[in-house]
Structures are given as structure tokens and as C-alpha cells.
Amino acid sequence: MSSSSWIKVCNVDDLVDNSGVCALVEDKQVALFKLAGADDVYAIGNWDPLGKANVLSRGIIGSINDAVVVASPLYKQHFCLKTGMCFEDDDVTVPVYATRVEDLHVFVQVAS
Amino acid sequence: MSNPAIKVVVVGNGMVGHHFVEQLIEQDIGAQITVLSAEPRLAYDRVHLSEYFSGKTADDLALTTPEHYQELGVAFKTDAKVTHIDKVAKTVTTEQGEVFAYDKLVLATGSYPFVPPIPGHDREHSLVYRTIEDLEDISASAAVSKVGVVVGGGLLGLEAANALKQAGVETHVVEFAPQLMAVQVDQGGGRLLRSKIEELGVRVHTSKATDVIEDGEKHRYKLCFKGGEELETDMILFSAGIRPQDALAREFDLELGERGGIVINNQCLTSEQDIYAIGECALWNNFIYGLVAPGYNMARVAASHIAGGDLAFTGADMSTKLKLMGVDVGSIGDAHARTPGALSYVFENQPEGVYKKIIVDADKKKLIGAVLIGDNSEYDTLLQYALNGIDLPKSPESLILPAGAGAAPALGADALPDTAVICSCLNVSKGDIIASIDAGNCDLPSVKSCTKASSGCGGCAALLKSVVDCELEKRGVEVKKDICEHFAYSRQELYHLVKVGEIRSFAELVSKHGKGLGCDICKPAAGNILASVWNDFILSSDNVGLQDTNDTYLANMQKDGTYSVIPRMAAGEVTPDKLIVLGQVAKKYKLYTKLTGGQRIDLFGARLEQLPLIWDELLDAGFETGHAYAKSLRTVKSCVGSTWCRYGVQDSVGQAIDIENRYKGLRSPHKIKMAVSGCTRECAEAQSKDVGIIATENGWNLYLCGNGGMKPRHADLFATDLDTDTMIKYIDRFLMFYVRTADRLQRTSVWMDNLEGGLDYLKEVIIEDSLGLAAELEAQMQHVVDTYECEWKVAMSNEASRKRFRQFVNSKETDSNVIFVQEREQIRPATEQEKQELGVELV
Structure with a gap:
């Protein structure tokens, strides 16, 4: 069994509303997104498994029906921010990480 | 074993001969085709020949190219006049003595202009109007002439007059009949046509028979008319009809008509088995068809017959719709009301120069003919009534009455x-x-x-x-034109909503007119529209989330997630000092350097966190952003122009710099490219750009809506000999009209192809201001010009936007997956295999 731990990553101020930033968490590149007016922070892997580069934090956030998604800036496939699922290819997913905000600090949970 | 390929020899490569080749290839019977043309070049568009004088080149008019024929497997020879047919051996021989065997021979030799045998007709500066070579002669003659006369006032004569007028000589038309275009147009129409053509500065002389051409006193020649009148001129263009080019058929005993023309049957076969004749050399039912459509039809029939098909030529409609010197002329069916019992309705509006006449049968049930001068808008409807025998409305006159006066709706x-x-x-x-x-x-x-x-x-x-x-x-x-699931509007409608509703943010737009969070389709489109209308900083906190990554980081993302940087280098001009700075920056940050197609320098391989450092140095050296990442003006390419070039007639570099500086930063539905050439040699390739400018002796010719790239489109000649101020006005209006009305990611070329009314409509809007929008479009452009700021300069002076340029919010590490290897003394991204060999962990 693998244990997991919460890592303090950055301040809420470091996030950009309706856009993404990238954090290095235990050697993993994690893309963090926040919607304007909402408290939730989404975290998924920064690696685009189709474009094969660390770029997902630089994609555009949007919605497909009710799902909140990011579009890869390379070839525009959409990844669900809650499940990591790729809308264009059922066989592809990206890792999803749990997050919480405490005292204006952003924490990300990663397997260690 | 398959049968050997059937050998088809085509004599003549005019429009019809070429169409036959295409049709036969479409039949896909594996024919081995050989084209023999007496002309020096392959088929070109003779219908639009006069456009040669408004800037089109022989290449523009070409219908095919040697490469294209080679690809199709069509053998061809130009300058190869056929002089001999051996019907028994089934061979033809060219002037040069080359022999070609055929199974089927197709004569598409066309026609030649008839020159009346007036004494003195065969001197220098006496020319005809049929081929590109003729036009070159006309051009050369016009350059040393002040006055020119066209003998013949028919359709071709008026085309020729247009050519003379465009060549800049005082133009006269001399016609034997009492009116112009006597074949297609009735007397009333002819009268109006004449007055419209005279308004354009062409002098018309009808009912004039030329007896002799003598030396002139003030000008080179003198036409002496029957009855004593005279007309002096420097050059003469004969356009008195065509004659079938049937000499070959005559010499080798194919059946001819009494007045010439190779007799053909419904399969386009001549009197000889295995020899076909098509187009203007062919005589069907004792009639020569001098239009391209019937010729194409014959080509189709002959190709079908060779392939064993059963198409037949059964005559053709001779209705015509054309624009002569900008005047609409339409003629349908029995324009002269010669059918027994025919009745006619006429509407004439002299002040506005419109004449319309319809001819109906005795029962007033069917339309049998029509004449339109000055307004062809009802032509299509009338033609369909006539061709399809559609029952006329109760009051047939309603078809030609102006709207509001009881006009019938278009069919x-x-x-x-x-x-x-x-x-x-x-x-x-x-x-x-x-x-x-x-x-x-x-x-x-x-x-x-x-x-x-x-x-x-x-x-x-x-x-x-x-x-x-x-x-x-x-x-x-x-x-459906909805841009995406979040907005039930087209881009054009969204633009309108933003402008009229004074909406300044995406949040406001989506809450008022859309739903959901938006997406990678509507967000960049909205960001682009907001920028076009308000020109606010695209990286403000409201706007930053709307931008594609290229706009967000003001650079172009490459396949490995690094960026390329292109500073502006207006018109491709750069000082040695600035060039050195680029070299130093590239060296310091180890960037790959390459020249772009738009005459500037691209620096590749910059990591996100390096972009601000690179731009600090570039801004210091006086560079500004090149917008290579944006849907906006990219470059204005230029040739060196009159400043250095021996042939340049205007300062193309200076003009290109001014234009690039004016329109830089304008956000538009897609990228925009421009170019300025300093003379007609066109070294800047302006005719493949959205906006192309070519210098003339008298100013600038403006071309619009060209494109290179995936789907090349030759730009349309929009206006000629403009002064700079007028040209800038037109470009202002054009660009803003495009920005307002185009679809998302629609280049000007596709926009133009989809614009209802096309080039003529665009001219009305831009030049004649038919929508009353010109002032508003210009003001809006001026706003964009006045509020221009270099985005890199603004971004670097703002801490919040500077902060965005880092790989990690919580670390100074770099992206371990960005790996370069060396190639030709520069870097390039490592391939996956190379990364594995280097032990880089993927992910």
C-alpha cells in the first residue's frame, strides 16, 4: 500500500483566475486551475500524453456540458479536470490530484 | 492482354481543345492523348482576355500548365502547327515535319478574326484582338499612339474598345450597322448602350463603312468613310467578326459549309470517320457557335463518343450576360422579336440608364426573349423562364418593373x-x-x-x-452558424453584440448571451473580438484566460512546449546593430535561428522562464513584438523598390514600413499578411497576400484577398493607380469590414469566396460606400492605430504579468523534459528515442 501526503505548494495568490499555473510537487509536474469566484482548485498532471510535452497548465479552461475541462495547447484535446479523462480518446487519462486550501495556502495530495 | 491504348490527337489548344482533353481524361478509357498547338503557349482564358490590361498576366489567364499536362500524362507540343492530314495512314504532320499517328483526330482549331479587305488595312499598327500575342502588340502600339479606332461594334469590338481605353488611348468605335451589338440587342437597347458607352469616353460612329485607309495629317492614319467623312487615328483594331479556322479541313477534303466551317453531325464527327471537329471551327446545322459554352458542350459530346457514350450535340442557347466596360448587357433568345406573333414589354429609365425588354409568345404564356442594358439583376430569372418554358405570371411586365411598382418576386x-x-x-x-x-x-x-x-x-x-x-x-x-455550444451566435453576431452592447469582458458576454464556462473555441474568438473593438491589453486579468497559449505568453509554442520569438522587423528592414543584438541574444540563450517567409528572424527553443529575459534585451535594443503569435497583422513583405532597384517605380520599402506600422496589433478573425512590390515584376509576391500593393508609374494598384499556404488564391485587383491617402482609406475600410463580418478563423480569401456579390459588392461597400459605413470603419481603425502599445513592453512593465512567465510557481527548476541535441551547429528538440538513450524519464 502506498501512503500519501499533503504538500503545501503555493499561495492562493499565485493561481490565476480562469487560467492555469504549474507546480513541482515531489518531482511531479502538477497543473493547477482555479475558476473566478469559486474556491475549488483543480489539479491534474501537467504532461500531455498525446502531445508528449509538459504543457497542460497552459491550456484554456472551459466546459463541455457540465464538465470542467482544459484544452491542450498543443493539439486541443480536452481533459476533464475532475476525472482526468480525455474526451477525444477513451483510452487516455491524466492523473488527478486532490487539493485543499487552508489559510490561503494551496495543498496538493500526492502518493509518496 | 488489354487492348493497346487508343491514340487521340487534338489539334488546337484553345479553351475548347483544352476542355476536350479534360473531358476525355474524365472518361477514363486510358486514351493516349497528344495535343498539338500552333500557339506558343498552352490553353488560356480568352473570355477574360481584356483583364490582361487591368493587371492580369498570361499566367493568371492560363487554364493549364506544362506540369499539369505532364501529371495527367498528356503529351503536347506548342508552336506545332499541323499542316498535313493523311486520312488513310491516319497520321498528321506538323510544320516541322514531325508525324503523329492517331486512332481518333479532334480538330479544335478555333477561329481567326475577320479583317475586311479595305485598301490600306495591312499596315503597321493595324491589329486584331484574339490572342495574348495580339494584346502584347496592342500594348506596344498603344504606347506610341494617342488615338485608336476599333472597326466593329459587336460584342468583341466593345471588348477590344475596353482594352484600348485601358491602354490609355483616345478610343473610337466604328460600326457598319446603325447600332452597337446588333446581333444581341434591339434598337432601343442599342441606343441606351451607345449613350452609356459614350459617357465612359468612347466615341461611337455608327452606319459607317470604311472605303480606304490613308496616311493621316495629325495622326498616323485616316479612315475615309463612304459619303466623305474622315476619322484620323494612330492605330486600328479590327474586330469585325470571326471566321472558322478550317484551312486544314479544306485542304484535306473534309466537308465544309458554303461559307466555311467544318460540317459536323450530332456526335461532332466530320464527314470523315474518326475525325471530329469542335468549337468555333465546327459548323453544326449550318451554324457556327462563337461562344464558349456550346464549344464546351461539343467537347463533352466528342469525348463521350470516343469513349463509346451516347451524348449528342443538339444546338445551344446563345443567351449572353456580360459586363462591357462596367455596363451590364444581357440578351436572351429572340431578342429582336422575330418570332411571328411575338409581343414585347419595355421598361426604360433614361436618367438611371436602364433598359429592359421582354418578348413573349402570342398567348403571353411563355418568355421567348429579353434584352437588358444597365441592369442584369433579372437575367437569371428571365433565362430560366425562357429555357424551361415556365408559365409567365398574369402580368408578364411585373418581371421587369422596378420593385414597388408591382414587380414580381424573383423566380x-x-x-x-x-x-x-x-x-x-x-x-x-x-x-x-x-x-x-x-x-x-x-x-x-x-x-x-x-x-x-x-x-x-x-x-x-x-x-x-x-x-x-x-x-x-x-x-x-x-x-447552423453557432460558434460552439456556449453561444448560439456566429462570430459576426458576437462581434455585433460586443460592439452595440458595449461589452468589455467575456464574463459579461457569457452571462448576457451565452451559457457555461466557455471553451477553447469561443474564448479566443471573444478575446479577439474584444481586442478588435476595444483594443484593451490582452493579458489584463479579465482577458488573460481567454487567450490561446501563444497569445498568453506572446510567443509561439513549439512541439516540445518551448517557444519561438519573432521581433517585428517592419518590411524586412533591419540595421546591422539590431541584427547583431539578435545574434547575441540567440547565442546567449542558445536559440535556434531561422529566417521566416515574412522576411524576419525567428528564434526557437526559448523556455517559458527565458522569455522575459530575452525580451528585456530585445526591448532595450529597440525591438518590439512581432505578433507572430496572434491573429493579427503578421508582416508586410517588400522588395527593395525605387530606392535601390533599377526597375522600381515607387518606394516600396517606405510604403511597406508605413503600412506595417499602421496596422500592427490589429486583432482580426485570422492572421493577415501583406506585401508591397515596387514595380510590376512583383518580387514581393503581393498577389498572394490578404492585402497586396504593386507600384505603378502613377501610384499603387491594390490587390485584396489573396492567399498562399494550404489553399492558394490569387488576389483580386481591387483598384488601380491610387495615391497613398486613398489607398490607406480603402485598406482601413477593407480590414475593418473583414474584422466585422468574417467567420472565426476565416482568412480574407475564403471570406471573399463566400461574400455574396463578391468583388463587385466589396467595391461598392469600400469605394462607393454603399452601406454608409466608411466613416465609421475608418474611425474604428484610427482608434486601434491610436491605442497601439507593444504587448511585450506592457507585459514586462507589469509585475503580475511578468510573474506568469515561470515554469513552476514554487520552484526555480526547469522542465526536465525539454532536451535539445545539436544538428548543423544549432539546437533542435531531442526525439523520444534520443531522450530514452539520454536516460530522460518521460513524464
């Missing part, structure tokens, strides 16, 4: 029978169009490319569109 596409021919050049019927839609073509462009309709003279474009729209509507296909 809906729905009312046409399936047999109605929509495109007569390519012989496409309404039934063919319906079949193409039923086969799954659900929009106009795909129907066009499937049926080839409207790819000939283009005269049927509007009718084709209404047929397609009507059929799609019937099938319940809603022509």
Missing part, C-alpha cells in the same frame, strides 16, 4: 424544374445539384467542388447558391 429556385440548367458552361442542371446534395454534400463549397458548377464563367454563382440553400432548407438542414 424562386424551387419553381425551377430539375432539368433546368443552372451552370451552362459546365452543363450542370438543378437535378445534378440535387443528386449531389443527396449524396451527402451539405454546403455550397462541397456542392461546387462535386458538380463543378459555377467554376466556368461564374455567372451562375447567385443562382447556384439559392438552389443549394433552398434544397438544404427543404431537407431540414438548418444552416
